[in-house]
Amino acid sequence: xxxxxxxxxxxxxDLTLERGNLGIIRNAALVVGDDGKIxxxxxxVNLAVDLAADAIDVGGRTIIPGFVxxxxxxxxxxxxxxxxxxxMSGTTYTAGGIRTTMTATRAAxxxxxxxxxxxxxxEALRSGTTTLEVKSGYGLSVRDEARSLRAATTVSNETTFLxxxxxxxxxxxxxxxxxxxxxxxxxxxxxAKWIDVFCDRGAFDVDQARTILTAGARAGLGLRIHANxxxxxxxxQLGVELGAASCDHCSHLNDADxxxxxxxxxxxxxxxxxTAELCTRSAFxxxxxxxxxxxxxxxxxxxxxxxxxxxxxxxxxxxxxLNMKMTxxxxxxxxxxxxxxALRRTDIGTLQAGSQADxxxxxxxxxxxxxxxxxxxxxxAVVRRGTCVVGALL
Amino acid sequence: xxxxxxxxxxxxxDLTLERGNLGIIRNAALVVGDDGKIxxxxxxVNLAVDLAADAIDVGGRTIIPGFVxxxxxxxxxxxxxxxxxxxMSGTTYTAGGIRTTMTATRAAxxxxxxxxxxxxxxEALRSGTTTLEVKSGYGLSVRDEARSLRAATTVSNETTFLxxxxxxxxxxxxxxxxxxxxxxxxxxxxxAKWIDVFCDRGAFDVDQARTILTAGARAGLGLRIHANxxxxxxxxQLGVELGAASCDHCSHLNDADxxxxxxxxxxxxxxxxxTAELCTRSAFxxxxxxxxxxxxxxxxxxxxxxxxxxxxxxxxxxxxxLNMKMTxxxxxxxxxxxxxxALRRTDIGTLQAGSQADxxxxxxxxxxxxxxxxxxxxxxAVVRRGTCVVGALL
Numbered sequence: 001x002x003x004x005x006x007x008x009x010x011x012x013x014d015l016t017l018e019r020g021n022l023g024i025i026r027n028a029a030l031v032v033g034d035d036g037k038i039x040x041x042x043x044x045v046n047l048a049v050d051l052a053a054d055a056i057d058v059g060g061r062t063i064i065p066g067f068v069x070x071x072x073x074x075x076x077x078x079x080x081x082x083x084x085x086x087x088m089s090g091t092t093y094t095a096g097g098i099r100t101t102m103t104a105t106r107a108a109x110x111x112x113x114x115x116x117x118x119x120x121x122x123e124a125l126r127s128g129t130t131t132l133e134v135k136s137g138y139g140l141s142v143r144d145e146a147r148s149l150r151a152a153t154t155v156s157n158e159t160t161f162l163x164x165x166x167x168x169x170x171x172x173x174x175x176x177x178x179x180x181x182x183x184x185x186x187x188x189x190x191x192a193k194w195i196d197v198f199c200d201r202g203a204f205d206v207d208q209a210r211t212i213l214t215a216g217a218r219a220g221l222g223l224r225i226h227a228n229x230x231x232x233x234x235x236x237q238l239g240v241e242l243g244a245a246s247c248d249h250c251s252h253l254n255d256a257d258x259x260x261x262x263x264x265x266x267x268x269x270x271x272x273x274x275t276a277e278l279c280t281r282s283a284f285x286x287x288x289x290x291x292x293x294x295x296x297x298x299x300x301x302x303x304x305x306x307x308x309x310x311x312x313x314x315x316x317x318x319x320x321x322l323n324m325k326m327t328x329x330x331x332x333x334x335x336x337x338x339x340x341x342a343l344r345r346t347d348i349g350t351l352q353a354g355s356q357a358d359x360x361x362x363x364x365x366x367x368x369x370x371x372x373x374x375x376x377x378x379x380x381a382v383v384r385r386g387t388c389v390v391g392a393l394l
Numbered sequence: 395x396x397x398x399x400x401x402x403x404x405x406x407x408d409l410t411l412e413r414g415n416l417g418i419i420r421n422a423a424l425v426v427g428d429d430g431k432i433x434x435x436x437x438x439v440n441l442a443v444d445l446a447a448d449a450i451d452v453g454g455r456t457i458i459p460g461f462v463x464x465x466x467x468x469x470x471x472x473x474x475x476x477x478x479x480x481x482m483s484g485t486t487y488t489a490g491g492i493r494t495t496m497t498a499t500r501a502a503x504x505x506x507x508x509x510x511x512x513x514x515x516x517e518a519l520r521s522g523t524t525t526l527e528v529k530s531g532y533g534l535s536v537r538d539e540a541r542s543l544r545a546a547t548t549v550s551n552e553t554t555f556l557x558x559x560x561x562x563x564x565x566x567x568x569x570x571x572x573x574x575x576x577x578x579x580x581x582x583x584x585x586a587k588w589i590d591v592f593c594d595r596g597a598f599d600v601d602q603a604r605t606i607l608t609a610g611a612r613a614g615l616g617l618r619i620h621a622n623x624x625x626x627x628x629x630x631q632l633g634v635e636l637g638a639a640s641c642d643h644c645s646h647l648n649d650a651d652x653x654x655x656x657x658x659x660x661x662x663x664x665x666x667x668x669t670a671e672l673c674t675r676s677a678f679x680x681x682x683x684x685x686x687x688x689x690x691x692x693x694x695x696x697x698x699x700x701x702x703x704x705x706x707x708x709x710x711x712x713x714x715x716l717n718m719k720m721t722x723x724x725x726x727x728x729x730x731x732x733x734x735x736a737l738r739r740t741d742i743g744t745l746q747a748g749s750q751a752d753x754x755x756x757x758x759x760x761x762x763x764x765x766x767x768x769x770x771x772x773x774x775a776v777v778r779r780g781t782c783v784v785g786a787l788l
Contacts (some may be wrong), residue, residue, distance in 0.1 A: 081759070084766045089721045123770060278716050278768060312769030322672050327483045365475070372478045374672060375706025376517060377771060 003051045004393065005029040005044045008060035009366040012041055013337035013350045019266060019296055020333050022367070023352075029055065030063060030351065030359075036386035038355045056393050064332060064367050066130025066358035066382065067313035068339025068349045071248050071271055071300035073162075074117040074155065075148040076138045078104030079305040084279075098138065098166045101305055105138035105148065113151040120303060121155040124311035127377070130358035130384045131339070131348050133300075135196055137162030142184045149191035158343055160194035160224060161185070164212045166203050177208050181215035194245070195221040199235035206234040213242050222344065228252045229276075240264055246271045246298065246342040251285045258293045266296035269342040272334070273302035274319035275310050287324040298338035299331065318374035328368045357386040361393060397445045398787065399423040399438045402454035403760040406435055407731035407744045413660060413690055414727050416761070417746075423449065424457065424745065424753075430780035432749045450787050458726060458761050460524025460752035460776065461707035462733025462743045465642050465665055465694035467556075468511040468549065469542040470532045472498030473699040478673075492532065492560050495699055499532035499542065507545040514697060515549040518705035521771070524752035524778045525733070525742050527694075529590055531556030536578045543585035552737055554588035554618060555579070558606045560597050571602050575609035588639070589615040593629035600628040607636050616738065622646045623670075634658055640665045640692065640736040645679045652687045660690035663736040666728070667696035668713035669704050681718040692732035693725065712768035722762045751780040755787060 007028040014023030029047040033039040040047075047055070080100055086092075105113070121132055134156040136148035145163045152159040163180040167173050185195075195216030199209040203226075213223050222245055227235025229249035239247040240260040247261065248271040261270050270290050277284045290297055299316045302308040313335050320331040340349030347356050361381040362369065369378055381391035401422040408417030423441040427433040434441075441449070474494055480486075499507070515526055528550040530542035539557045546553040557574040561567050579589075589610030593603040597620075607617050616639055621629025623643035630651040633641040641655065642665040655664050664684050671678045684691055693710045696702040707729050714725040734743030741750050755775040756763065763772055775785035 079766075081762050081766050085722050085762045088715050088719075088765065090719075126771070127769075275768065278712075281716060281719075309767050310769045315769030318672075321482050322675060325482075325484075325675075328479050368475050368479045371482065372473075372475050373703050374669065375521075375704045375709030375769070377520070 001032065001034050001039070003029060003031045003047070003055040004058055004063070005047065005052060005055040006057035006059050007063050009062040010041060010351065011064040011332060011336070011367050012352055013065060013333060014352060015346055015350060020330055022329050022333055032357045032386045036357050038351055038353055038357050040353055041351055058361060058393065060365060061380065062362040062364050062366055063351070063359050064362065065336040065349050065351050066360055066384065067128045067335050068131045068343065069124060069129045069301050069313055070133045070246065070298055070339040070342040071273060071302050072132050072134055073137060073302070073304035074120045074132070074134045075113050075136060075151045076101050076105050076116065076305055077108030077112060079309070083306070098306060099169055101138045102140050102168060106141070106144050110147055110151065113148060114154050117151050117155045120311055124303070125382060125384070126379065126390050127312050127314055128360040128379050128382055129311065129313055130382065131158065132156045133158040133160060133194070133343060135160040135162040136188065137165035140165065140168040142179070142187050145184055146187040146191065149188050153191050157193065159192045160196045161188040161192040161216065161221065162196045162198070163188065164197040164204050164209070166198065173208070177211060180212055185215055185219055189219040189221060192221055194224050196224040196226060198226040199238065200226060200228070200230045200233060202230070206238050209235065209238055210242070213244070217242070224248065228257065236260065240268050244268055245344050248300070249273055249276070249285070250290070251277065251283065253286070258290060258295060261290070262294040266341060269296045269298050269338065271298040271300050271342050272320070272324070273300055273308060274316055274324060275312070276302040276308040278319060279308045284324045287320060287326050291326065291330060296338065296341055297330070297334045298342040299334040300339060314370050314378070315374070317370045321371035322374065328371045331371060332367045357383060359383050361391070395426065395428050395433070397423060397425045397441070397449040398452055398457065399441065399446060399449040400451035400453050401457050403456040404435060404745065405458040405726060405730070405761050406746055407459060407727060408746060409740055409744060414724055416723050416727055426751045426777070426780045430751050432745055432747055432751050434747055435745055452755060452787065454759060455774065456756040456758050456760055457745070457753050458756065459730040459743050459745050460754055460778065461522045461729050462525045462737065463518060463523045463695050463707055464527045464640065464692055464733040464736040465667060465696050466526050466528055467531055467696070467698035468514045468526070468528045469507050469530060469545045470495050470499050470510065470699055471502030471506060473703070477700070492700060493563055495532045496534050496562060500535070500538050504541055504545065507542060508548050511545050511549045514705055519776060519778070520773065520784050521706050521708055522754040522773050522776055523705065523707055524776065525552065526550045527552040527554060527588070527737060529554040529556040530582065531559035534559065534562040536573070536581050539578055540581040540585065543582050547585050551587065553586045554590045555582040555586040555610065555615065556590045556592070557582065558591040558598050558603070560592065567602070571605060574606055579609055579613055583613040583615060586615055588618050590618040590620060592620040593632065594620060594622070594624045594627060596624070600632050603629065603632055604636070607638070611636070618642065622651065630655065634662050638662055639738050642694070643667055643670070643679070644684070645671065645677065647680070652684060652689060655684070656688040660735060663690045663692050663732065665692040665694050665736050666714070666718070667694055667702065668710055668718060669706070670696040670702040672713060673702045678718045681714060681720050685720065685724060690732065690735055691724070691728045692736040693728040694733060708764050708772070709768070711764045715765035716768065722765045725765060726761045751777060753777050755785070
């Protein structure tokens with residue numbers, strides 16, 4: 001058990017307040033229990049005298065919940081820097097794309113897949129990410145999807161079966177959908193909490209996505225969907241219809257899509273991935289329209305070697321504010337409690353009695369500096385389950 | 395003297411090649427002399443046997459010249475996070491702007507100004523910036539400009555007198571121009587290498603800027619100009635006419651401006667500051683048009699508490715590639731040798747025999763990753779004048 005005082009700004013994301021309200025306490029204190037959970041938060045003046053005596057004073061700095069990155073693809077072989085460089089120079093790379101990574105992933109050993117995922121999870125942790133969702137999706141065979149998910153479980157318990165990322169080369173789409181819903185699901189479900197489908201141009205259509213997600217639900221998996229990234233389509237409507245926890249990307253939405261998301265009262269979250277738009281020189285999703293309509297919005301990194309090779313939630317927050325017109329409060333909420341909502345969890349992304357003690361000490365007087373100081377590393381320390389795992393609290 | 399081998403990618407910016415060519419050597423080695431200068435660079439197979447014996451092997455990682463950030467405003471009091479937060483929420487802040495920082499700067503002690511500049515210079519160093527230009531410009535009185543420049547000299551020898559940042563409140567513009575060219579210049583010139591003027595809407599017009607820059611040149615200072623940031627105007631043409639080392643911002647240019655810059659054959663550099671556009675939600679300058687016309691382009695951070703509160707040159711590189719369509723090579727050159735050119739120096743921003751031994755060890759197989767992995771800290775070590783001052787080379 002330990003106590004922190006002198007917290008200039010404490011972001012609690014108090015769940016008794018309305019979504020998006022950071023529940024800020026100024027001049028705050030926080031008590032971490034031996035169970036790795038938050039024991040108490042409040043104004044420092046109200047701290048019990050015996051707890052105050054041994055407290056760590058952080059001198060006016062800021063504490064926020066650890067980032068909850070609810071959309072990553074950390075399990076893969078190789079990378080695509082050559083394709084990136086060529087694309088940035090105006091050359092098109094016809095041989096590129098997800099299939100390049102599929103080949104490298106199939107060629108990688110189990111140990112190499114684990115090492116890559118761990119390298120990126122550690123990198124994410126250094127910038128404040130204490131919970132990561134991790135998808136498969138570069139194996140695209142029964143064997144390679146199953147071992148991708150086993151690798152994912154070494155860095156996260158929020159693992160997602162994404163056998164339906166794309167159809168592998170020289171494969172009949174209908175037969176592949178049958179495989180995903182059959183033997184592949186059987187082999188993968190024991191290692192996964194969620195199932196996801198890339199429902200978009202060049203991937204799976206709405207009917208195929210419905211078949212796959214329905215099969216996943218029958219196998220006991222929660223539902224997520226890559227929807228409306230590349231063009232407008234029926235992905236978001238399908239996600240809402242099936243009660244998915246999150247529709248991810250949401251770059252091309254019409255009024256009916258937004259109404260459908262808003263109508264779920266936050267049960268289906270819109271997860272926005274601004275670093276993917278940055279890295280593909282694409283237009284950002286209209287976050288303002290979503291939030292103003294009452295949709296619950298999360299921010300995530302989409303970390304993958306093709307379209308968003310970053311683990312930085314601080315960058316996602318900066319872009320959300322600077323390019324997507326979210327307020328600083330909205331962006332910080334979306335990267336913490338919003339990510340928790342997209343994983344249907346309230347014990348992470350919050351700092352209340354009972355929350356997992358996952359938090360970030362920022363070298364700044366408030367959370368606003370995450371957007372005000374883009375590109376600057378403000379993370380002085382990261383605590384996960386009550387243990388300081390990055391930097392130091394003093 | 396020490397030697398580094400196993401450099402997967404070494405960026406030399408070899409000056410015998412055309413501007414923008416990184417002079418890349420693969421599988422390279424580098425020898426640092428006791429004088430803090432580069433002694434030798436080349437392919438590792440050509441390294442003398444006695445030097446190879448004691449070498450530090452960096453295992454295929456990348457070495458690039460330290461970043462040369464040729465445009466910063468590190469000397470100021472307070473910050474403007476409240477203004478930033480309000481602006482991002484759609485509120486306009488009529489009381490804000492440079493004058494807010496002027497008041498805080500005048501109220502700050504000399505020690506506070508030095509501490510602030512040093513804090514930011516240290517932060518910049520951690521992300522790889524080994525040379526910083528530092529401007530005054532928030533004092534706006536003889537006393538406060540002079541002590542701002544004295545503070546600047548504690549972190550840089552590339553200091554710039556920017557008394558002509560804006561006209562202070564309740565001051566007649568003509569009288570202020572006279573002051574800047576008279577007593578203020580006299581007091582400031584001994585602490586400055588350069589003079590700069592903000593020639594734009596709300597600041598100084600072309601005639602006033604010409605008067606001030608001409609006076610600065612007579613006092614022995616090199617010339618720089620804030621030009622064409624907020625709207626189109628005559629700033630760039632004036633900079634070229636007077637032989638300025640750099641025209642900075644260049645967000646609103648016409649064909650004649652671009653021709654004028656190209657006509658200097660690199661003697662007047664166009665310094666682009668993409669983080670300023672990011673932080674003010676403004677359109678990025680057209681880097682592609684400048685480069686294609688033969689203009690020498692530099693990238694800098696514009697670090698200041700109002701419109702670009704970042705020291706991150708890696709972020710500037712990412713934005714240059716992702717938002718301004720520069721190639722990865724062009725962006726890395728602009729942030730290193732380009733910054734050197736904007737300061738009329740070839741001993742920094744390059745890694746050839748005789749260059750200052752200022753360089754960055756990147757945890758990546760090539761410099762491309764600076765753009766490919768936005769928001770990720772790739773800096774494993776920074777060497778300045780031959781001494782490792784951040785991280786470790788091993």
